[in-house]
Every structure is written in C-alpha cells, then in structure tokens.
Amino acid sequence: MWARGQPVSWQAISKKAEIIWRQLIAENPGTEDSVGNEQLSKDDFKASNGWVVHFMNRHDLSLRK
DSSP states (O other), X not given: OGGGTOOOOHHHHHHHHHHHHHHHHHHSTXXXXXXXXXXXXXXXXXXXXXXXXXXXXXXXXXXXX
C-alpha cells in the first residue's frame, strides 16, 4: 500500500496481520502452539492495538500524517 502512495493505518496493519495468520494456519493444518500443547485455529490470533504497537516497535516503524 505504502509503495503505491496509499496511506497505511493501524487498522490496515491489523487486518493484514490477521489475513496472513489465517493463510498460515490454512497452509499448515495441525500447527501447535509454542509449547506444543494444542492445535491453533484461525480464531486464535487477534491483531489488537497492543499487538500493532509492539509489532511496529519491533520493526522500528512509525505512522506519519
């Protein structure tokens, strides 16, 4: 989006993260959590505002107006 001159919002980052999560789970059925306890489903991930903040901090990203 950004490369095409379109603005990137928190909502766009959150939505794209959830889309990627669903694709990963669909491509890897039977995936277990990090401890190996249970299988993960498409509904096990929510890209909340806090998740977006931490993602942006990890990757040294910022939003500009």
